[in-house]
Amino acid sequence: MMAVGALFIITGFLSAPSTVEEAKAIVASHDDGHGASHGEDAAHATEGHGEAAHHDSAHDEHTLAQLKNRPWSALYVAAFFFFMIALGALAFYAIQRAAQAGWSPLLFRVMEGITSYIVPGGIIVFVILAMSVAHMNHLFVWMDPEVVAHDELLQGKAGFLNPYFFLLRAAIFLGGWIFYREYSRKLSLRQDESDDNSNFKLNFRWSAGFLVFYLVSESMMSWDWIMSVDPHWFSTLFGWYIFASMFVSGITTIAMVTVYLKSKGYLPDVNNSHIHDLAKFMFGISIFWTYLWFSQFMLIWYANIPEEVTYYVTRIENYRLPFFGMVAMNFLFPVLLLMNSDFKRMNWFVCLTGIVILAGHYMDIFNAIMPATVGTHWGIGIPEIGGILFFGGLFIFWVFRALTTAPLQPKRNPFIEESRHFHY
């Protein structure tokens, strides 16, 4: 009875921030309504403009395609970015489970709340990809049969890069991730009610298995969903690079949501050592991301092979500010701010750095997609901000809604006592 009572009280408390977030989400989606319509207007205007100039040269046609791509790319970047946060948090959660970590069980419900977004987020990304396959946009040039007909390199890759296999892969990856998330959450809740540790052990095994599946599928997902917008270019560490980006974004979001919930008094047992540990991960993985970013850059820069180096030439010539700005935001900023161990324990410091890191990793995805789809016609304007607001609102709404559905503190996790006394 007491347990049920506590559950109801916690749920009752939690529905309060949820409605605030709900309001925020509505405002955000409202903004997006404007944003999208503006974006469409702009697209129509440029379309008309493009058509007027259509007869002049093939260049104009290319420009038109790029301008048409911009709202789609903005939508896709934002949709993928928020999906990636949930997926990164899921990987972090699975690692905690598989390692049987003693410090983190108090945060499991927060992580489960964030990973709940993987369901709507994944479906939205899948729908956007399916629309690309249906030729509703031109994000992926290799999907255009006419382009492939004139391109021997793409013909050689057609065995892998063809629309049906592409969608099949996406469905398998998403299916696997969503299955693990839902099943692990179920086991986690069942563990609270059971009187032995069988659910916990089963969860451990599934998590270890999931990590194997995740590392392979995440790597292929990054080739499919991001690297293939530039179908001639490839990098062998691209999967790791995107992994680092999603991992640090996921951890940052876990830290920020934890700080928020704690400030509202919902996580009484989380102490500043937990925040310290999350901030250490933010610091470490930011450096890891930079390491991969630089490894990829230096090898291509040094070898100077034309088909590889174009990737960086377009970015440095046309995207100078976002390209180098992103390195400053993702590397210099967290390194300098989170270097001091006392700063890692200050909530507002962690949140401030977190906001910069998240913005930096949005720019990372932006830099990965935009040069191939819109070329020089990029900008951070209404379509981009609209996309961020819409998916950000949806993300916050969905995550906090999921947080209200279960008590925020697991009761029967075998390590919960250790986590409660976690120090350092």
Add this chain to the structure above:
Amino acid sequence: MASKVIQAYYDDDDVLMLAVKKVKAAKHHIEEVYCPFPVHGLDKAMGLAPTRIAITSFMYGCLGLCVAIWMMNNIMIVDWPQDIGGKPSFSYIENMPAFVPIMFELTVFFAAHLMVITFYMRSRLWPFKEAENPDPRTTDDHFVMEIEVHGNEKELKDLLLDTGAVEINMTEKNLH
């Protein structure tokens, strides 16, 4: 100056941590604690001043970075310019990406080695130095808390036994 110290033995780090907190709460000055392995939070519980080794580490890192930049500039640009990978630009900044791994490694090298040396000097450790720990068991499975006695022997003994000490010794010792 030789003075009388009381040595309390513990066989568990959690018990030791609680004992340290209790002794501090009773306002006794803990001279030293000998442990077979580092115990997290012990320095704070003992009321030691926070370590400054992180600051020295940062300075050593900066020094290493500067040495790397100076060294690579001298070797690869000033003294003997080389054409590697078709990049003979005679400019440090244009060749900088190639030097980043070296800059990184020397930063880590300087920070790590100088920090260890600083730590040894600060703790007065050098090769062939005679061990200072009072009992060889502190290198195995026992913890020893050392408290200076000022005529309050009985009171201290009772307090320490109360905190879960497994053995208590009195001894004369030269404290520095």
